[in-house]
Amino acid sequence: MKVALLQLNVSDDPGANLPVTLKMVRDAAAQGAEFVLTPEVTNCVSTSRAHQNDVLQLEDDDITLAALRAVAAETGIWLLIGSLGLKTGDADGRFANRSFLISPAGDIAARYDKIHMFDVDINETETYRESAGYRPGAQAVVAQTGFAKLGLSICYDMRFPALYQALAGAGAQILTAPAAFSPVTGAAHWHSLLRTRAIETGCFVLAPAQTGTHASATHKTRDTYGHSLAIDPWGTVLLDAGTEAGVYTVDLDIQSIEATRRKVPSLTNRRAFSGP
Numbered sequence: 001m002k003v004a005l006l007q008l009n010v011s012d013d014p015g016a017n018l019p020v021t022l023k024m025v026r027d028a029a030a031q032g033a034e035f036v037l038t039p040e041v042t043n044c045v046s047t048s049r050a051h052q053n054d055v056l057q058l059e060d061d062d063i064t065l066a067a068l069r070a071v072a073a074e075t076g077i078w079l080l081i082g083s084l085g086l087k088t089g090d091a092d093g094r095f096a097n098r099s100f101l102i103s104p105a106g107d108i109a110a111r112y113d114k115i116h117m118f119d120v121d122i123n124e125t126e127t128y129r130e131s132a133g134y135r136p137g138a139q140a141v142v143a144q145t146g147f148a149k150l151g152l153s154i155c156y157d158m159r160f161p162a163l164y165q166a167l168a169g170a171g172a173q174i175l176t177a178p179a180a181f182s183p184v185t186g187a188a189h190w191h192s193l194l195r196t197r198a199i200e201t202g203c204f205v206l207a208p209a210q211t212g213t214h215a216s217a218t219h220k221t222r223d224t225y226g227h228s229l230a231i232d233p234w235g236t237v238l239l240d241a242g243t244e245a246g247v248y249t250v251d252l253d254i255q256s257i258e259a260t261r262r263k264v265p266s267l268t269n270r271r272a273f274s275g276p
Contacts, residue, residue, distance in 0.1 A: 001147055002251050003035040004028035005208040005228040009245040011215040012046035014055055018064055022071055028247045029075035035147065037080040037208040038068075039228070040155050040180040041097070044085050045214040047222050049133045056095060058087045065100065073106030078145050082178025082208055083114065083154050085134075094135040099152050099178065101143050109145070112152035113137025116160055122184050130156070140166050148173040148254055151203070155179040158193045158207075161200060168201035168267055173257050175203045179224075180210040186225025191237070199235040202261040204252055206230055211243050233260035 006024045010017040021042060028036045043064040046052050059065060064084055072079040079102040086096045097114040115138065117131035140163060141152045151167030151174070158164075158177050167175060175197060181190055198205040211226030228241035230250045239250040261267065 001034050001254065002032045002249055003037065003206060003230070004031065004033035004247055004249045005206060005230060005239065005241060006036065006038045006247055007209055007211050007226060007228045007241045007245050008039050008042065009212040009214060010042065010045050010210065012044055012048070012051055012055070012219065014043040014064055017043060018067055021064070022067060024247050025068065025071050025077075025079065026075060028249065029077050031247065031249055033077065033249055035078045035080070035145070037082060037176060037178065037206055039082040039208045039210045040178045041083055041085050041210065042081055045180060045210060045222055045224070046216065046219060048216075048219040051219055052085060052095065052133065053087075053093070056085050056087050058089065059098070062086060069102050069106040069108070072102040072104060076104045078102070078104060078147070080150070080176055080178070082176070088135065090135060092135075095133055096137075097130075097134045097154060099154055099176070101145070101150065101152070110141055110143035110150075110152065112141040112154070113139070114154040114157065115140070115163065116156045118156040122182060126182065126184065128182075140170075142167055142170045142172050151175045153177050155181060158197060161197065164197045164201050164203075165270075168203055172201070173203055173254065174252075175201065175205045177205060177207040178209070179207055181225040183223050183225045186227065190225060190227060191229065194229055195231055195235045195237065198231040198233055200266060202233045202257060202264065202267060204230070204232055204257070209241070211245055233257050
């Protein structure tokens with residue numbers, strides 16, 4: 001089957017970002033993609049919590065979610081919205097970083113809230129405190145589609161292999177890892193982490209990414225790594241999108257999952273252990 005990864009360079013203006021994303025989805029469908037994936041924070045990349053509070057919306061009101069549900073139904077595709085930044089109504093004012101799987105009828109087939117929060121000092125000038133603005137999720141999610149079972153994750157989750165072992169153990173055949181990855185850690189770890197997640201689970205890994213410098217009229221800009229990846233269950237990189245925004249398609253042989261798992265049956269060879 002043909003899938004499409006959308007590599008985006010969104011600004012901190014959801015209304016301006018949406019027409020670009022919709023055009024890319026329609027272009028992907030026109031190229032024959034049956035499953036289209038967008039990156040993390042498809043609606044808004046911003047370094048300002050105050051600005052996010054001004055422009056983000058509750059799930060029921062979100063313009064990006066509504067429009068992408070409609071375009072999935074219009075084109076008859078499965079669509080993974082890598083994630084949206086959403087208001088939650090929580091007392092502490094924190095947002096949700098939420099991934100949505102949309103069916104060809106435009107229905108929400110699954111939701112996943114990012115579990116692991118990126119709280120790190122990369123260097124003297126680059127610091128992230130995701131948990132200051134976003135509340136972590138607590139529920140791992142496997143979703144059934146017409147072509148495979150998907151295990152959902154978002155960005156920093158990829159550093160926590162136990163999550164992917166649980167997803168594969170629950171039947172996932174394709175792992176989704178939409179991201180807005182730092183250029184520093186991206187250059188060091190992006191390919192290695194995602195190839196490892198594929199190899200250790202015998203799953204395809206699909207990782208659509210944000211790329212480049214993200215425009216803001218009033219706040220500090222942010223840079224992301226790009227290099228959207230599609231990786232097969234053997235760990236072979238089928239697609240590396242580089243750093244240009246655009247629509248990138250790749251064909252997946254879903255039947256290869258079982259063949260690979262027979263060669264390296266690590267899921268069935270797992271054993272419980274005590275300690276240390």
